[in-house]
Amino acid sequence: MSRFISEPKTAAIVGCSFSGGQPKLGVDKGPIHLVEAGLIDQLAGLGWKVKFDGHNQFEDIKVLDDPPIGILKNPRLVSRVNESVAQVVEAHVRNKELPITLGGDHSLAIGTISGTLSVHPNACVIWIDAHADINTAESTDSGNIHGMPVSFLLGLGSKIPEFSWVKPLLKAERLVYIGLRDVDVGEKRILRENNIKAFSMHDVDKYGIGRVVEMALDHVNPKRDLPIHLSFDVDALDPSVAPSTGTPVRGGLTFREGHYICEAVCETGLLVALDLVEVNPSLADDASVEQTVAVGCSLVRSALGETLL
Numbered sequence: 001m002s003r004f005i006s007e008p009k010t011a012a013i014v015g016c017s018f019s020g021g022q023p024k025l026g027v028d029k030g031p032i033h034l035v036e037a038g039l040i041d042q043l044a045g046l047g048w049k050v051k052f053d054g055h056n057q058f059e060d061i062k063v064l065d066d067p068p069i070g071i072l073k074n075p076r077l078v079s080r081v082n083e084s085v086a087q088v089v090e091a092h093v094r095n096k097e098l099p100i101t102l103g104g105d106h107s108l109a110i111g112t113i114s115g116t117l118s119v120h121p122n123a124c125v126i127w128i129d130a131h132a133d134i135n136t137a138e139s140t141d142s143g144n145i146h147g148m149p150v151s152f153l154l155g156l157g158s159k160i161p162e163f164s165w166v167k168p169l170l171k172a173e174r175l176v177y178i179g180l181r182d183v184d185v186g187e188k189r190i191l192r193e194n195n196i197k198a199f200s201m202h203d204v205d206k207y208g209i210g211r212v213v214e215m216a217l218d219h220v221n222p223k224r225d226l227p228i229h230l231s232f233d234v235d236a237l238d239p240s241v242a243p244s245t246g247t248p249v250r251g252g253l254t255f256r257e258g259h260y261i262c263e264a265v266c267e268t269g270l271l272v273a274l275d276l277v278e279v280n281p282s283l284a285d286d287a288s289v290e291q292t293v294a295v296g297c298s299l300v301r302s303a304l305g306e307t308l309l
């Protein structure tokens with residue numbers, strides 16, 4: 001599977017019932033639905049030993065008084081939960097286990113990627129999303145921190161003392177996006193100024209997903225020797241494929257394109273950490289929820305080797 005995972009290959013489900021990075025309730029229930037849909041048994045069926053520490057791992061983290069900082073919402077809570085997520089992910093990666101973080105909203109990537117990079121400073125990040133999530137405190141219009149995690153990891157924008165534990169460990173040249181189609185004006189400037197490689201849906205149409213993944217890997221991992229952190233926001237998929245998510249954007253990845261990305265990353269043998277975020281089971285009807293949860297499980301299975309013959 002991955003040269004950074006020891007035998008017997010072990011996956012650790014990190015269930016993050018967290019919604020503080022955005023305003024819609026329900027995204028905190030994502031992990032419960034994914035686990036109840038049978039994810040653990042499915043991964044065991046692929047030959048993985050699966051650890052799971054339960055859904056309440058981060059739930060006793062409470063912040064009593066959390067007024068906005070500028071317009072950033074729930075800043076102290078987002079910071080404290082992520083600090084704890086970072087420690088958990090770091091411990092698994094250090095142990096040569098594969099952490100699979102189930103969100104929860106995408107602000108959680110502040111923690112997961114910090115955890116990965118503290119063990120593997122040279123790891124690259126492949127970010128699959130309709131959005132760039134690279135707003136800074138200055139550029140954000142929404143104040144929702146799930147639209148900002150990448151800027152924290154890169155150390156862009158004004159420093160917020162409450163997030164001082166986040167080290168700017170990610171380098172712009174070790175980051176690549178696939179699936180973008182809803183990027184704020186300020187984010188486009190940030191991407192340009194920092195020379196960050198991004199493959200939008202336009203590129204997926206133009207080159208096909210096979211070439212896009214190849215080019216993305218050539219950019220962040222030219223010798224195919226660096227550890228990979230895959231951060232997958234389900235809203236990268238078309239809303240017809242994954243309807244139950246907080247910020248759907250039409251014109252997204254097909255079912256196969258999404259799975260192809262996971263398979264191709266698995267095939268490198270370099271995966272060290274995986275995030276699957278923004279599944280919100282309280283949005284849309286029951287059939288849509290079931291569909292979205294099933295797709296989430298199958299993306300994880302593909303990243304862990306299911307669809308490779």
Ligand SMILES: NC(=[NH2+])NCCC[C@H](N)C(=O)O
Pocket residue numbers: 105106107131133135140141142143144146147148184233235247278
């Ligand atoms: N992880 C996500 N779904 N992010 C959506 C971000 C939307 C918008 N760019 C914002 O900053 O608020």
Ligand SMILES: [Mn+2]
Pocket residue numbers: 106129131133146233
């Ligand atoms: Mn996202």
Ligand SMILES: [Mn+2]
Pocket residue numbers: 129130131233235236247278
């Ligand atoms: Mn998104």
